[in-house]
Amino acid sequence: MHTISGRLSHISIAASLLGLALAAAVPGLHAQNFPITADQKATATQVAETGVPLSDLAPNAPDNYTVRRGDTLWAISGMFLKSPWRWPELWGMNLQDVRNPHRIYPGQQLYLEKSNGRATLRTRRASTEGPPTDTVRVSPRTRYEGLADVAIPTLPPNVIEPFLTETLIVDETTLASAPRIVAAQEGRVLLSRGDRAYARGLNGSGAGTGVALSDAKGQPRDFRVFRNATPLKDPTTQKILGYEARYLGKAELVRGESVAQVEGKDGKIQPEIIPATIDIVSGKEEMRAGDRLVAEPPRELLTYTPRAPSTPVTGQVVSVHGNAVAMASENQVVVINRGALDGMERGHVLAIIKDGARLIDKTDSGRTAIKLPNERNGLLMVFRTYDHLSYALVLSITDGVKVGDRVINPN
Structure with a gap:
């Protein structure tokens, strides 16, 4: 069965990052209108007025981009901003165009506008003809689609869904x-x-x-x-x-x-x-x-809003999920030693810190023992919490993640 629905021609891409809804264990479930926190709204409103500094853009941020099937909201945010978890700022870059903040579809066009050291993201090109105007011309169009929602997810569903049904702490x-x-x-x-x-x-x-x-x-x-x-x-x-x-x-x-x-x-x-x-x-x-x-627990619709924790966090990787797996790579799951009672929430993004090696300085006649500096190794996102433990997905990584690696705030 199919349905025909009318939509405005410029639904906001950036606003879609607000919802970041993923139907856990319910394939095809439609996106919902989840609440917007006061802090998220305030951040977006502030950025809507000024845009973001060009220095906050990703080095290779494209001037325009067409959303494709297989894209994720995390990947699109990272395409335009250096820090993908700063979704309210990307949303605020196009606050005027908000129609449904939980939907972004393949085929939508995104345009990056730069002016006076600031950047905004639009779903339509800026007009270069005639005087400026606050009038926005909209025209309805139809979208022909299956009843299963084709809005792109926050993260690849096949990566997280098994852990929502197949893990138990x-x-x-x-x-x-x-x-x-x-x-x-x-x-x-x-x-x-x-x-x-x-x-x-x-x-x-x-x-x-x-x-x-x-x-x-x-x-x-x-x-x-x-x-x-x-x-x-x-x-x-x-x-x-x-x-x-x-x-x-x-x-x-x-x-x-x-x-x-x-x-x-x-x-x-x-x-x-x-x-x-x-x-x-x-x-x-x-x-x-x-x-x-x-x-079997009741089915639930979970939301993942990537964001940095509001308080300082210091933790460690407790386990790498999977039989005989010693190191985790991108899109693999780890367990960290911080949970709901420690302030962890679904969507919290943490930086992975690789401990610097301890070695002997062979260039020193005294053979002094030294320790190399700790280095940032990647990012992970918490997607399921227990009292003192959380499951987290490795979003990006330079080297493998192992038990004992530290996690801290990403900022």
Whole structure:
């Protein structure tokens, strides 16, 4: 099915950077009208009046650019400004043209205007004919598109989306107390998509402890399957900040668990435990008895507004995501030792600092030990936070990122 919609011919490119909306785990979901903070509005308004200094432009900022499929808002911001996270300034460069601050589409034309040491970004060329005028001529046009929104995303969706559904950081007891797979049909050891298995939420006989898996109305029916809660330690203090569980796949509850009262061989009535029945509906890895079930969280639409933290931040890389991966490169994910309780928020951009090497000065007869200066190595953006840990995407990098590398404010 398709729809035809009328649009003004000059929707603001810069304003689109305000929304930076990405539909987490909901492909094709339409962009929403997310609120604008007072600070963001104030910054944009100020820049709208004066533009930005030419010194703040990227060295190779183009005079004009046509938005293409596959572009991201982060990349376009970085194309025009030295610091891509300074999105309110790019938005403010064209504040007058704001119509919908959350949409930018392939095919839109962007023009960079420079005058008196300042720069502004427009979606139409400045007129060179006739006297200046405040009158803006607009004409409607139609856009023919599928119902799935074709507005470009903040970052490549395929990079972040798996981590929104396939990662879980928990405390020491949460995963251990979660419902677990206890058996499979026909004595199978390993489970994959299409297999039936059995699970329990209770521990012990009778009522036991824990929460039983129930198929009653309002109870969760969809679950993610996890294994092996790996401790994540602070590189400096070695304190365990959380446990990262490995995602295996998804399961669906068919029947809840129960306890029946049956007559034993001695004629006495005794409880008989009947586990819940589950079907494996998708599998990234094979599953087995002992793997844990976590209820599928409600779908949510997350926004990513790249920006520098408003307070000083100093942290370290705790883990590089992925099996047998020692160094992270661009578009890979790392865990840092700062979380929501430390002031981290989705969209915070941090600079990655590479520790200078320690070596012997061979040019010195005294063979003096020296340490080379620390160097800025790239940028990362926080996209998911926990209490004391956050997942972050490496946006740009000069050299690989490793455990122990420091992260600080990007300014």
